[in-house]
Amino acid sequence: xxxxxxxxxxxxRRITISVDAMGGDEGPAxxxxxxxxxxxxNPDIQFILHGPEAELTGxxxxxxxxxxxxxxxxxxxxVTMDDKPxxxxxxxxxxSMWSAIEAVRDGTATVAVSCGNTGALMALSMIRLRxxxxxxxxxxxxxxxxxxxxxFNVLLDVGADVKADADDLLRYAMMGMSYARNGLDLPRPxxxxxxxxxxxxxxxxxxxxxxxxxxxxxxxAGFEFVGFVEGGDISGDICxxxxxxxxxxxxxxxxxxxxxxxxxxxxxxxxKFSPLSRLASVLAYTSLRRLKKKIDPRRVNGGVFLxxxxxxxxxxxxxxxxxxxAAIKLAAQLADIKFxxxxxxxxxxxxxxxxxx
Numbered sequence: 001x002x003x004x005x006x007x008x009x010x011x012x013r014r015i016t017i018s019v020d021a022m023g024g025d026e027g028p029a030x031x032x033x034x035x036x037x038x039x040x041x042n043p044d045i046q047f048i049l050h051g052p053e054a055e056l057t058g059x060x061x062x063x064x065x066x067x068x069x070x071x072x073x074x075x076x077x078x079v080t081m082d083d084k085p086x087x088x089x090x091x092x093x094x095x096s097m098w099s100a101i102e103a104v105r106d107g108t109a110t111v112a113v114s115c116g117n118t119g120a121l122m123a124l125s126m127i128r129l130r131x132x133x134x135x136x137x138x139x140x141x142x143x144x145x146x147x148x149x150x151x152f153n154v155l156l157d158v159g160a161d162v163k164a165d166a167d168d169l170l171r172y173a174m175m176g177m178s179y180a181r182n183g184l185d186l187p188r189p190x191x192x193x194x195x196x197x198x199x200x201x202x203x204x205x206x207x208x209x210x211x212x213x214x215x216x217x218x219x220x221a222g223f224e225f226v227g228f229v230e231g232g233d234i235s236g237d238i239c240x241x242x243x244x245x246x247x248x249x250x251x252x253x254x255x256x257x258x259x260x261x262x263x264x265x266x267x268x269x270x271x272k273f274s275p276l277s278r279l280a281s282v283l284a285y286t287s288l289r290r291l292k293k294k295i296d297p298r299r300v301n302g303g304v305f306l307x308x309x310x311x312x313x314x315x316x317x318x319x320x321x322x323x324x325x326a327a328i329k330l331a332a333q334l335a336d337i338k339f340x341x342x343x344x345x346x347x348x349x350x351x352x353x354x355x356x357x
Contacts, residue, residue, distance in 0.1 A: 023116025034324025166209035192229035
């Protein structure tokens, strides 16, 4: 086999990731740097970058690991964080975000990644990719640091839609369970429904209805239902998947981020308090680095849009190169296991559907 044939075969095996290069707060240089970092670690991925061609060409040219692994689609429009989703749906065709979604829609790429406006990204994804059969409301799922052996729990919805009725919560449970099974390699995930208490008589009517619907699906779908869980269980080891509406889920993750930031600030203050405390920080340096790595939100950056005919990963708007790289890693993992196909099989026949996804 010739060298050219080898190269062509390797290129054919690569996973193509569509990246909105203009969506992040830090600009395209940071997004390209994240792609470069990912390319160094994973030889099986290639990229389609969306944004102004001249600008992106110059940035890519300075990254050796991206040589021969990037295609640039020229898109001069940019979706800002202040743009309304409805406005982007009507007038966003020339933007980098639209272009990134379109590459997944036409099959050129397997998954899209964007650091941009969440509402606009979800609106465009729903319009261009469409919802899976059986899904009324898509959900955004995130990996939340936990005390479970896998290190993370799946939390959804965290902001795709502030409302969710009992049927929506059932489908969130099925999608979250499929994500945990395929993304975290948990053969029989434990699912919990977030409530103000664990007693069955507590909570709103839709939560009580969802409790029964999810419970009735556990044997058919092959998961454990632990019942109602509370806010403290989101990072605990009682369950692997926490199901809630988008309003509550978004408040939960923002509260977690704020708390983690506060603890980090207080630790730094404590270690700077005196010469002895500064010495203690030096002695504890290795342990502190290990702790930082475990709770660093950049390393689990990426909310997955579930319930669409295509995979979309939403990176944090303020993500640095490490965060962008983490989102790309997650996107590549989901593409590699053909997650969208498995998810479609899971929700297609609810209630009563049974599959191996």
